[in-house]
Amino acid sequence: MQPRNPTRPIFVGDDRTGIIQIGGGIAPDHPLAKGLVGESTIAPISVQTMTAGYTHTIDKCVAEIHKLTSAGADIVRVAVPEKKDTEALKEILSQTTVPIVADVHFHFKRALEAIEAGVHKIRLNPGNITDRAQVEQVIDACKERNIPIRVGVNEGSIIERKDKQARAKELGAVFGENKHGYMMAIMIAKLEEYLDIFYDRDFYDIAISAKSMDASLVIDAYTEISKRFPHPLHLGVTHAGPKETGCIRSVVALGTLMANGIGDTIRISYANDPIYEVEDGLELLYTLGKRERVGAELIACPTCGRIQVDLFSLVQDVNDKLNEEIQVPMKVAVMGCVVNGPGEAEGADVAVFAGDRKGIIYVQGEKVATVGEEEILDRLLAECKNFQDQVRSGEVKLGEKKVDIVPPDPEGELGSGWEKMAATRMGHTSLTIDGSAPA
Ligand code: SF4
Numbered sequence: 001m002q003p004r005n006p007t008r009p010i011f012v013g014d015d016r017t018g019i020i021q022i023g024g025g026i027a028p029d030h031p032l033a034k035g036l037v038g039e040s041t042i043a044p045i046s047v048q049t050m051t052a053g054y055t056h057t058i059d060k061c062v063a064e065i066h067k068l069t070s071a072g073a074d075i076v077r078v079a080v081p082e083k084k085d086t087e088a089l090k091e092i093l094s095q096t097t098v099p100i101v102a103d104v105h106f107h108f109k110r111a112l113e114a115i116e117a118g119v120h121k122i123r124l125n126p127g128n129i130t131d132r133a134q135v136e137q138v139i140d141a142c143k144e145r146n147i148p149i150r151v152g153v154n155e156g157s158i159i160e161r162k163d164k165q166a167r168a169k170e171l172g173a174v175f176g177e178n179k180h181g182y183m184m185a186i187m188i189a190k191l192e193e194y195l196d197i198f199y200d201r202d203f204y205d206i207a208i209s210a211k212s213m214d215a216s217l218v219i220d221a222y223t224e225i226s227k228r229f230p231h232p233l234h235l236g237v238t239h240a241g242p243k244e245t246g247c248i249r250s251v252v253a254l255g256t257l258m259a260n261g262i263g264d265t266i267r268i269s270y271a272n273d274p275i276y277e278v279e280d281g282l283e284l285l286y287t288l289g290k291r292e293r294v295g296a297e298l299i300a301c302p303t304c305g306r307i308q309v310d311l312f313s314l315v316q317d318v319n320d321k322l323n324e325e326i327q328v329p330m331k332v333a334v335m336g337c338v339v340n341g342p343g344e345a346e347g348a349d350v351a352v353f354a355g356d357r358k359g360i361i362y363v364q365g366e367k368v369a370t371v372g373e374e375e376i377l378d379r380l381l382a383e384c385k386n387f388q389d390q391v392r393s394g395e396v397k398l399g400e401k402k403v404d405i406v407p408p409d410p411e412g413e414l415g416s417g418w419e420k421m422a423a424t425r426m427g428h429t430s431l432t433i434d435g436s437a438p439a
Contacts, residue, residue, distance in 0.1 A: 001259055001261075001288075001289070002259065002260045002261035003261050004025065004042045004261045004264075005025075005226050005233075005261050005262055006024070006025030006026050006027065006042065006230070007023035007024065007025065007026055007042075007230050007231055007232045007233070007264060008023065008024075008026045008030075008032050008033060008036065008040075008204055008205075008206075008230055008231055008232070009021050009022065009023045009024035009025075009026070009036075009040045009043065009232065010022050010023065010121075010148035010205045010206070010207055010231075010232055011148070011205075012075055012099040012101070012120050012121045012148060013075075013098075013099035013120050014099075014118075014120065016097065017096075017097055017098055017099050017100075017120070018097075018099075019099075020043075020046055020074050020075055020099055021040075021043035022043060022046060022148075022207060022232045022234075022264045022265045023042065023043060023207070023231070023232025023233075023264035023265075024040040024041055024042040024043050024232075024264075025039075025040060025041065025042040026040065026230055027039075030230060032204055032230050032231075034202075034204060035204065042264075043264070044285075044290065044291055045258065045263060045264060045265060045266060045285055045290050045291065046074035046075060046264075046265040046266075047072060047073055047074050047075075047265070047266060047267075047278055047281040047282055047285065048073065048074065048075040048076070048077060048101070048234070048265055048266065048267040048281075049068050049073050049076060049077070049267060049268075049274040049275075049277040049278050049281070050076070050077040050078070050079070050103065050267065050269075050274060050277075051064045051065060051068070051076060051077070051078050051079070051274065052064070052273065052274055054085070055078045055079055055080055055085040055088055055089070055092070056082070056084040056085045056087070056088045057088075058088045058091050058092055058095075061078065061088065061092055062092055062095045062096060064274075065078075065092070065096045065098060065100070066096065067275060068098075068274060068275060068278055069096070069097065069098045071275050071278040071279060072278050072279070072282050072294070073098060073278045074098070074099075074265075075098065075099045075100075075101060075120075075121075075265070076096075076098050076099075076100055076101070077100070077101040077102075077103050077123065077267075078092070078100060078101070078102060078103065079103045080102045080103065080104060080110045080113075080114055081105070081106075081107075081110070082110075083109075083110070083113065085110070086102070086110050086113035086114050086117060087113070087117075089102065089113075089114055089117035089118070089119055090117045090118065093117065093118050093119065099120040099121065100119050100120055100121075101119065101120065101121040101122070101123055101150070102114035102115075102119040102121070102122055102123070103123045104122060104123060104124055104125070104129070104138075105125050105128050105129070106128045106129065107129075108129050108131070108134035108135070108137065108138055111124065111129075111138045111141070112137060112138065112141055115138075115141045115142060115145055115147060116141075119147070120147065121147060121148050121149070121150065121207075122138065122142060122147060122148075122149045122150070123149070123150040123152055124138065124149055124150070124151055124152070125152055125153075125154070126151060126152075126153055126190050126191070126193075126194040127153065127154070127190075132197055135194070135197050136197060136201060139197065139198055139201045139203045140201065142203070142205070143201065143202075143203050146205075147205075148205035148206065148207060149198070149203075149205065149206055149207075150206070150207040150208070150209060150234055151191065151194055151195065151198075151206060151207070151208055151209075152208075152209040152210075152211065152234070153187045153190050153191055153194075153208075153209070153210050154209070154210070154211045154212070154238055155183060155187075155210075155211065155212035155213070155214070155217065155238075156212075156213075156238070156239070175224070178220055179216075180214070180216070180217040180220050180221065183212070183217060183221070184217070184220060184221050184224055187210045187221055187225070188224060188225065188228060191208065191210075191225065191228075191229065192228075195229070204231075206231045207231055207232045207233070207234050207264070207265070208225060208229055208231050208232070208233055208234065209233065209234040209235070209236060210222055210225055211236045211237060211238035212237070212238065213237060213238055213239040213240060213241075213249070215237055215249045215250075215252045215253035216253075218235075218236075218237050218253040218254075218257075219253050219256050219257060222235060222257050222262055222263070223257070223260070223262060226262045232264035232265065233257075233262060233263050233264055233265075234264070234265050234266070234267065235253070235254045235257055235258070235262075235263040235265070235266045235267070236250070236254070236266065236267040236268070236269055237249045237250045237253050237254070237268075237269065238269055239269070240268070240269045240270060241270075241271060242270065242271050242272060243270045243271075243272045243276050243280075246268070246269060246270040246271070246272075247268070247270070247280055250268040250269070250280070250284075251280075251284055254266055254268070254284060255284060255287075255288060258284075258285075258288055258290060259288065266281050266284070266285070267281070268280050268281045268284070282294075292329070293329040294327060294329065295322065295323065295326055295327055295328075295329065296322040296323075296326040296328070296329065296330050296331070296332050296384065297329060297330070297331050297332070298315070298318065298319050298322060298332050298333075298334065299331060299332065299333040299334070299348055300315040300318075300333070300334045300335075301334070301335045301336045301337075303336050304336070306336065306337040306339050307336035307337060307354070308336060308337050308354045308355045308356055308357065309336065309354035309357055309359065309373050309376070310373070311334065311336040311354065314334060314354075314376060314377065315334050317377050318332070318334055318377060318380060318381070321377065321381050322381075322384065325381060325384070325385060325388075326384055326385070326388055327388070328387075328388045328391050328392065328398070329398065330349040330350060330384065330387060330388065330391065330398055331347055331348045331349050331350075331398075331399065332348060332349065332350045332351070332380075332384060333348035333350070333351035333352070334351075334352055334380075335351065335352065335353045335354065336354050337353065337354060337355060338353045338354075338355050338360070347399060348362075349363065349364055349387060349398060349399065350362070350363050350364075350380065350383050350384050350387055352376055352380050354373070354376070357372065357373040358370055358371065358372055358373060359371055359372075359373065359375075359376040359379075359380070361376075361379055361380055361383055363383055363386075363387055364387075364396065364400060368383060369383075
């Protein structure tokens with residue numbers, strides 16, 4: 001894991017929403033550290049998302065922003081394609097408690113209207129707002145209100161089709177050996193050209209994005225951009241598709257970049273409810289150790305031919321309940337048998353190991369109960385809540401005692417449930433205990 005790249009920080013929000021810092025750590029004597037007071041620390045990587053509904057339907061938009069904020073979004077972006085959308089912003093801002101970004105394309109006046117309404121950040125697209133005088137008006141308005149701007153050179157909108165051949169010839173040699181060389185050259189050239197307008201206006205509160213649906217281009221483009229521009233990077237794979245494939249594309253690209261120290265704020269994009277973008281973005285940061293986990297971390301065995309309860313259903317139910325009830329970052333393990341379960345659950349604060357349609361429950365290595373399969377969920381949750389109370393009161397510490405469990409004799413205390421399991425068939429929809437297709 002590489003240390004984070006230093007950048008010039010930007011600040012998004014106000015006294016009411018709280019201020020989210022993005023990036024930081026630029027050397028005070030760097031030419032682009034102009035106007036910053038002292039040395040800045042590097043902020044934790046933030047999670048962004050975008051509302052899926054129309055901004056001008058104020059009540060629905062506010063409800064969606066509240067939902068995304070509750071799920072853990074640090075910043076929420078809204079589209080403002082029409083004047084009725086920017087007209088709705090003032091009311092939306094008064095009813096929400098998270099920094100709001102206005103996503104502007106084609107019409108620079110939408111940016112001016114959004115700034116006037118009090119929005120906390122603007123996203124501009126150099127591919128469709130190109131007139132220098134218009135860009136200057138937006139920059140000046142942001143400067144006056146101390147609002148940062150994200151410059152997003154997405155692959156889909158950055159191509160200047162009218163001079164594609166000329167640009168390719170001019171820039172093609174720069175990244176000649178890279179299969180994405182042409183597109184990377186276009187993105188970087190466009191950024192240089194666009195940011196010159198900002199620098200000429202003495203404006204430096206900038207974030208950059210360079211999204212594509214191609215994860216390998218995203219990795220290469222952001223890597224090259226991070227070497228050239230000391231501004232915070234907003235990472236994302238755009239048009240990533242449905243959640244299933246979008247998750248893989250996003251995690252590969254964003255995970256690789258963040259492991260290399262690149263990236264200051266992320267947005268995962270799905271053709272689905274944006275709440276999944278927030279949940280998966282947070283989980284990615286927790287998994288990489290980039291953010292301190294909020295809530296329980298669930299460890300579950302992958303199941304195998306030794307499984308002794310309907311683990312797929314149990315894991316899903318436990319996951320849902322933990323999300324609802326547990327805010328302390330305890331480790332909880334759900335294991336399908338007692339043979340390898342204890343080893344695989346090492347480090348868990350609360351664990352259950354299944355056997356013969358029963359479960360034995362441990363809290364920090366101490367066996368606290370043996371219950372029937374139908375009681376596992378409730379008892380496990382009760383133990384987790386009790387443990388959470390003890391952590392909060394300072395009676396116990398997270399991860400204090402490692403799981404050190406001598407597995408019970410599967411033929412003794414728990415017995416072998418194999419035959420019973422095979423006879424009654426587990427509740428999986430796609431799997432049966434004997435491997436045959438479900439009826
Ligand atoms: S805990 Fe048991 S059932 Fe689960 S994968 Fe390990 S050996 Fe298989």
